[in-house]
Amino acid sequence: MTDTNNSAAEQLFDKALDIAERHLEAAMKEGGSLSAYVAVAMIEVAVNQAVDETSHEDVVDMLRDLANQIEQDGEDDEE
Structure with a gap:
């Protein structure tokens, strides 16, 4: 059942x-x-709103x- 939950x-x-x-x-x-700048600003806005919806710990x-x-993606690209 865990695989089904993860998949969903x-x-x-x-x-x-x-x-x-x-x-x-x-x-x-x-x-x-x-x-x-817009892309980075959207990250900040998203993080702030996510904290409001969940918690600091969850977002971190x-x-x-x-x-x-x-x-990991960077390391894979280097290989």
Whole structure:
């Protein structure tokens, strides 16, 4: 049953990523030459809102997981 729950959670997260990506792309396009700043600003806004919805600890854990994924992707690219 755990695999089913993980699979459902992954599918929901993938759908959330699709939605977020669409909105980020639109915001970056609107930002024009500020697009890199817009992307970083959206991270900050998202983190702040996530803390409001959950807790500091949950968000920090998620950000650590994300940082680990980024580092792993970088290491994989180097190989």
